[in-house]
Amino acid sequence: MKKFEGQALSWGLTDGVVELALHREPCNEIGLLTLEELERFAVALEKATNEAHALIIYSSLKCGFSAGADLKELFRISQEMDRDEAVKGVRNYLERIHRVMNAIDASPLTTIAAVHGVTFGGGFELALVCDLIIADKMARFCFPELRLGLIPGFGGIPRLKRDLGNSIVRDLLLTGRSFNATKAQQVGLVSQTVAEGESLRVARGTADQLKKFDRATSMAAKEFIKPIPYEELRREIEIFCELFTQPAVEAGLRRFAESTEAQPYLP
Amino acid sequence: MNYIMRTSNQTLEEILTLAAAHFKVAREKLAPDDDFFRTLGINSLQTLELLTRLEHHFQIELPDYELQGVSDFRTLAERIQARL
Numbered sequence: 289m290k291k292f293e294g295q296a297l298s299w300g301l302t303d304g305v306v307e308l309a310l311h312r313e314p315c316n317e318i319g320l321l322t323l324e325e326l327e328r329f330a331v332a333l334e335k336a337t338n339e340a341h342a343l344i345i346y347s348s349l350k351c352g353f354s355a356g357a358d359l360k361e362l363f364r365i366s367q368e369m370d371r372d373e374a375v376k377g378v379r380n381y382l383e384r385i386h387r388v389m390n391a392i393d394a395s396p397l398t399t400i401a402a403v404h405g406v407t408f409g410g411g412f413e414l415a416l417v418c419d420l421i422i423a424d425k426m427a428r429f430c431f432p433e434l435r436l437g438l439i440p441g442f443g444g445i446p447r448l449k450r451d452l453g454n455s456i457v458r459d460l461l462l463t464g465r466s467f468n469a470t471k472a473q474q475v476g477l478v479s480q481t482v483a484e485g486e487s488l489r490v491a492r493g494t495a496d497q498l499k500k501f502d503r504a505t506s507m508a509a510k511e512f513i514k515p516i517p518y519e520e521l522r523r524e525i526e527i528f529c530e531l532f533t534q535p536a537v538e539a540g541l542r543r544f545a546e547s548t549e550a551q552p553y554l555p
Numbered sequence: 556m557n558y559i560m561r562t563s564n565q566t567l568e569e570i571l572t573l574a575a576a577h578f579k580v581a582r583e584k585l586a587p588d589d590d591f592f593r594t595l596g597i598n599s600l601q602t603l604e605l606l607t608r609l610e611h612h613f614q615i616e617l618p619d620y621e622l623q624g625v626s627d628f629r630t631l632a633e634r635i636q637a638r639l
Binding site for chain 2: 315351352405406425426428430463464465466467468470471
């Protein structure tokens with residue numbers, strides 16, 4: 289795998305471990321630029337399958353793993369289009385991000401999200417495609433989409449349902465509240481909670497452990513225990529696009545994009 | 556620790572001490588009725604960080620929506636006290 293240093297992402301391969309670093313200021317918002325680089329990463333990841341056994345995704349920004357989709361960009365672009373064009377654009381964006389998420393989810397490598405700080409919305413969904421989530425104790429998880437009149441659109445609901453009890457899924461979605469890492473581990477979302485600033489180091493140690501196992505066996509185990517809910521993922525895109533035409537969405541996006549509140553992330 | 560029974564004043568004092576230490580503000584500069592956004596000079600992400608630190612310190616869960624409209628230490632202490 290060739291080393292890559294982009295504007296939003298960087299990646300490289302060392303000792304059989306692919307590391308994908310997120311570093312788009314202010315907090316790894318996932319917009320078109322990040323999507324383009326994620327698509328390049330998905331291609332590179334597929335090619336690296338024979339030379340790697342693990343993937344670690346982490347953020348090199350202090351604020352956290354990722355604040356989710358770039359809502360300000362989404363609002364700006366949707367304002368420049370009529371409604372039909374905007375929905376078409378959103379659908380295209382979702383199809384593209386789903387292809388990337390599905391590729392990482394289905395990767396034969398064992399994948400680890402090493403998270404800290406804000407792990408919200410689309411950032412949370414990126415962590416959810418990974419096989420393991422290792423969380424710094426200051427990590428915070430949230431799906432605030434309902435405050436915008438939307439549901440998570442990057443595959444979050446089907447993947448949450450795959451991993452967690454439905455009552456926790458409802459709590460996260462319907463209240464929009466955030467969980468800390470301790471709670472996330474209690475409900476089965478996070479596999480390890482570590483001290484502040486230690487998630488990447490622990491993820492690297494875990495990746496080192498994984499290389500002791502036979503790759504074919506690890507791949508067979510992963511395929512068996514982590515089915516990808518393709519049908520529900522398709523349905524999620526449909527629901528998102530239906531909701532996107534509602535006036536509540538434009539109002540919600542405008543409120544967020546123009547907010548000067550001290551707590552715009554709090555639903 | 557959760558099994559320690561705290562009075563409201565103790566809870567308030569612990570919040571002020573924690574906030575002062577973490578955000579490097581002199582403890583004597585913080586008063587119970589201060590607007591903590593202004594006094595601590597914190598943004599939305601730091602507010603979440605404060606929430607997480609308070610949850611860890613008091614070993615509680617404090618849903619974000621309980622903090623909507625809360626901007627002073629005294630009311631914050633009341634919200635926390637209700638979950639101890």
